[in-house]
Amino acid sequence: MRSADVLLADGTAVHLRQVEPTDADAVVAMHARFSERTRYLRYFSPYPRIPARDLHRFVNVDHVDREAFVVAAGDRLIAVGRYERLGEGAPTAEVAFVVEDAYQGRGVGSVLLEYLAAAAGEVGISRFVAEVLPENGAMLRVFTDAGYEVSRKFADGVVALTFPVAPTERSRAVQAEREQRTEARSVARLLRPGAIAVYGASASGRGVGAAVLAHLRGAGFAGPVHEIHPKAMVTSASQVDGPIDLAVVAVPPDAIADVVADAAAAGVHGLLTLTELDPAARRELVRSARAAGMRVIGPGSLGVADATVRLNATLVPRLPWPAPPAPPGRVGLFCHSGTLGLLLLAEADRRRLGVSVFVSAGRRADVSGNDLLQFWAQDPHTDVIAMYLETFGNPRKFARIARAVGRHKPIVMLAGHTGVGGSGLDDAAMQALRAHSGVIETGTVGELFDVAMVLAAQPVPTGARIGVIANAFPLAALAAAEIRAAGLPVGRSGAVGPGASPAEFGAAVRDIVRSDDVDALVVVVAPPLPTGPVAADQSAETALLEPYAAALADAVADADKPVVASFLAGQGPAGVPSFRSIEEAVRALAQVIRRAAWLRVPPGALPPSPPGADPDAPTIEALLASYGVEVVGAVRARGAAEVAAAADVAGAVALKVSDRPHRIDLGAVRLNVAGPAEARRAYADLEELFGAQVEVLVQPMVAPGVAVVVEVVDDPAFGPVVGFGLGGPVTELVGDRAWRAAPLTDTDAAALVRAPRAFPLLQGCDLDGLAELLVRVGQLADEAPRLRRLTLNPVLVRGSGLSVLGAAGELADPQPRPDTGPRHLR
Numbered sequence: 148m149r150s151a152d153v154l155l156a157d158g159t160a161v162h163l164r165q166v167e168p169t170d171a172d173a174v175v176a177m178h179a180r181f182s183e184r185t186r187y188l189r190y191f192s193p194y195p196r197i198p199a200r201d202l203h204r205f206v207n208v209d210h211v212d213r214e215a216f217v218v219a220a221g222d223r224l225i226a227v228g229r230y231e232r233l234g235e236g237a238p239t240a241e242v243a244f245v246v247e248d249a250y251q252g253r254g255v256g257s258v259l260l261e262y263l264a265a266a267a268g269e270v271g272i273s274r275f276v277a278e279v280l281p282e283n284g285a286m287l288r289v290f291t292d293a294g295y296e297v298s299r300k301f302a303d304g305v306v307a308l309t310f311p312v313a314p315t316e317r318s319r320a321v322q323a324e325r326e327q328r329t330e331a332r333s334v335a336r337l338l339r340p341g342a343i344a345v346y347g348a349s350a351s352g353r354g355v356g357a358a359v360l361a362h363l364r365g366a367g368f369a370g371p372v373h374e375i376h377p378k379a380m381v382t383s384a385s386q387v388d389g390p391i392d393l394a395v396v397a398v399p400p401d402a403i404a405d406v407v408a409d410a411a412a413a414g415v416h417g418l419l420t421l422t423e424l425d426p427a428a429r430r431e432l433v434r435s436a437r438a439a440g441m442r443v444i445g446p447g448s449l450g451v452a453d454a455t456v457r458l459n460a461t462l463v464p465r466l467p468w469p470a471p472p473a474p475p476g477r478v479g480l481f482c483h484s485g486t487l488g489l490l491l492l493a494e495a496d497r498r499r500l501g502v503s504v505f506v507s508a509g510r511r512a513d514v515s516g517n518d519l520l521q522f523w524a525q526d527p528h529t530d531v532i533a534m535y536l537e538t539f540g541n542p543r544k545f546a547r548i549a550r551a552v553g554r555h556k557p558i559v560m561l562a563g564h565t566g567v568g569g570s571g572l573d574d575a576a577m578q579a580l581r582a583h584s585g586v587i588e589t590g591t592v593g594e595l596f597d598v599a600m601v602l603a604a605q606p607v608p609t610g611a612r613i614g615v616i617a618n619a620f621p622l623a624a625l626a627a628a629e630i631r632a633a634g635l636p637v638g639r640s641g642a643v644g645p646g647a648s649p650a651e652f653g654a655a656v657r658d659i660v661r662s663d664d665v666d667a668l669v670v671v672v673a674p675p676l677p678t679g680p681v682a683a684d685q686s687a688e689t690a691l692l693e694p695y696a697a698a699l700a701d702a703v704a705d706a707d708k709p710v711v712a713s714f715l716a717g718q719g720p721a722g723v724p725s726f727r728s729i730e731e732a733v734r735a736l737a738q739v740i741r742r743a744a745w746l747r748v749p750p751g752a753l754p755p756s757p758p759g760a761d762p763d764a765p766t767i768e769a770l771l772a773s774y775g776v777e778v779v780g781a782v783r784a785r786g787a788a789e790v791a792a793a794a795d796v797a798g799a800v801a802l803k804v805s806d807r808p809h810r811i812d813l814g815a816v817r818l819n820v821a822g823p824a825e826a827r828r829a830y831a832d833l834e835e836l837f838g839a840q841v842e843v844l845v846q847p848m849v850a851p852g853v854a855v856v857v858e859v860v861d862d863p864a865f866g867p868v869v870g871f872g873l874g875g876p877v878t879e880l881v882g883d884r885a886w887r888a889a890p891l892t893d894t895d896a897a898a899l900v901r902a903p904r905a906f907p908l909l910q911g912c913d914l915d916g917l918a919e920l921l922v923r924v925g926q927l928a929d930e931a932p933r934l935r936r937l938t939l940n941p942v943l944v945r946g947s948g949l950s951v952l953g954a955a956g957e958l959a960d961p962q963p964r965p966d967t968g969p970r971h972l973r
Contacts, residue, residue: 476501553585751894
């Protein structure tokens with residue numbers, strides 16, 4: 148049965164599924180709750196009750212010519228939508244739906260339309276028609292705002308709408324925008340609640356629940372905090388006046404079900420579950436919570452915090468929040484486990500990095516990093532996103548969201564296990580896919596915060612030239628060497644002597660940072676040489692460095708370029724990211740520069756599919772041809788006579804052993820074979836190597852070129868991805884293959900061509916033609932769900948044009964792809 152939990156426009160969860168005959172009583176009850184106006188707008192008549200014959204037809208469908216979905220909130224139905232094919236085998240179906248009055252205007256109709264359109268497309272229905280009364284403006288907007296090309300006609304007092312149901316670029320964009328808005332709203336009510344309930348705070352003041360309650364009250368949260376406990380004044384959330392957005396759950400596992408039921412009865416929006424649960428209990432928690440319209444953070448969460456509303460619903464008494472009246476921090480922080488959350492918060496506090504929002508997702512049974520990205524996308528209080536991800540739930544969705552969010556807000560990520568369940572791609576390929584999405588991937592907790600510090604405090608660089616200034620010549624040389632090792636150019640550099648005064652040092656910094664020869668600056672400061680007795684501790688060195696820190700702060704106060712510093716003892720000035728080593732400073736700045744370079748590359752456009760594109764083509768050859776990918780023809784032959792006959796053509800041919808047609812290194816290919824006699828001799832050589840009667844491909848010779856390989860893999864975790872690299876056993880042995888998610892924009896394809904390490908071998912080749920080939924392969928990979936894999940090998944690229952000499956692949960029954968189809972919660 149097709150079913151899913153989905154979010155409405157206000158962030159509330161509901162359950163959508165196909166109708167069942169047992170829904171008859173629930174449909175009658177829902178119909179009874181409709182207002183007279185709702186009945187009239189849907190049925191064009193008062194229709195006070197559903198006749199038995201109509202009811203039977205409503206709930207009994209064949210899921211092919213007639214389909215129906217119902218939406219449930221808790222134990223009652225709130226909406227129904229259906230389509231009915233207009234004639235046997237017809238490509239057109241009539242669509243209609245109706246929503247209970249209390250849920251109208253909350254996006255239920257839009258979700259129903261998405262699922263009905265997807266179901267119709269699977270059974271050969273390509274067009275919907277609908278009849279709507281002119282005064283039913285809300286229903287008209289559901290159809291016209293969905294992103295389809297809707298034509299309308301007014302006749303006989305109704306508006307007749309007609310539109311194709313195949314997804315379009317516009318309809319996908321509308322769906323993604325609605326997904327972002329609903330997921331963001333559901334999270335916002337958890338992080339910035341109006342009222343909070345705490346389950347499990349013991350009267351003794353000890354334990355997890357009591358700790359969170361104390362932290363909530365001590366942080367200055369302005370809204371009401373209700374203690375729900377059998378021995379407290381309030382024993383049930385239903386006794387509380389007003390709505391509750393967030394319930395903190397810190398009860399034993401065997402009490403979770405009672406808490407969920409109590410919160411559901413009170414209409415709570417979401418649960419923050421600190422209690423650890425086993426897998427079966429986690430699934431039941433999410434099922435029961437969503438059935439009541441609630442989201443879940445956890446279980447096993449350390450908690451959540453939001454500086455803008457002084458919310459500290461965590462087990463940590465001290466958070467990295469600047470003391471008032473200083474403004475809150477601007478870095479959003481996400482992690483899974485509580486132990487790592489403690490480490491991250493402590494490190495942020497040590498570095499004086501202000502955190503706007505902190506979320507520990509725990510076991511991530513419901514709310515995930517993708518939900519937080521959707522929230523942070525438009526959160527005005529967060530400028531930088533830092534994430535520690537132990538696993539990826541939906542990596543394709545993560546990459547899609549990150550690519551959009553990353554254009555406006557930097558995303559810094561540390562991947563723990565990096566495990567992507569079921570993925571056939573290696574870690575290097577996954578890292579490349581994430582990097583292409585604009586994610587800054589780091590290797591340690593320290594580097595995660597190093598990069599976040601620079602992003603939070605410094606402007607975006609406009610170029611890659613890094614200048615250097617130090618108060619010792621060897622330190623300047625060391626910094627320059629680190630910059631070159633990072634693959635970046637060194638801009639203007641200089642050093643003042645170790646005896647330079649703070650004023651002289653500040654003047655040198657000011658001179659370089661204003662230079663047109665630098666886009667960013669690394670400042671290295673060592674303690675001045677001692678002129679008196681050496682101190683027993685570092686306090687004297689720190690005191691000596693303070694004037695230099697002040698001079699640096701003054702020199703770069705109005706700089707429009709990023710500046711980082713390495714104070715080899717002591718602390719740098721506020722506002723300038725300071726590091727304990729030169730290597731850390733350069734590494735963090737290099738990551739920021741690479742992100743800036745990614746921002747300067749436009750995302751590109753998705754060209755339309757070529758005329759005649761047929762994603763349902765029966766063979767690999769027909770599929771490629773329909774997308775304009777021509778493969779040089781070849782004749783299969785076995786035995787000297789067949790080979791000689793196949794080679795009896797004008798021009799030279801190539802003989803290739805059919806099961807290894809590109810392995811020149813193994814002697815499986817013979818080139819420039821002219822005529823039947825030479826073909827017999829070449830075939831005899833192949834028989835000696837690969838056995839008698841070996842099958843070969845006889846293929847016309849084409850102009851020489853550089854061999855490359857194009858691949859498509861329908862990855863079970865990431866969906867269809869396109870791989871590209873140079874041909875030959877050496878590049879295949881070292882894994883020199885670059886990857887991008889399908890489909891590819893023109894910019895994606897151009898970047899993919901240049902991504903392999905062996906790209907310099909393609910200099911002088913037709914790179915535009917190769918990029919066009921990748922675009923078309925990306926289109927068919929995205930649009931043909933039957934395609935499991937595809938390899939074009941070899942593709943010979945010349946100074947002008949290219950030739951695809953081999954194509955192999957696999958077609959199978961379509962399988963659901965990650966991050967495709969109608970909106971749904973994981």
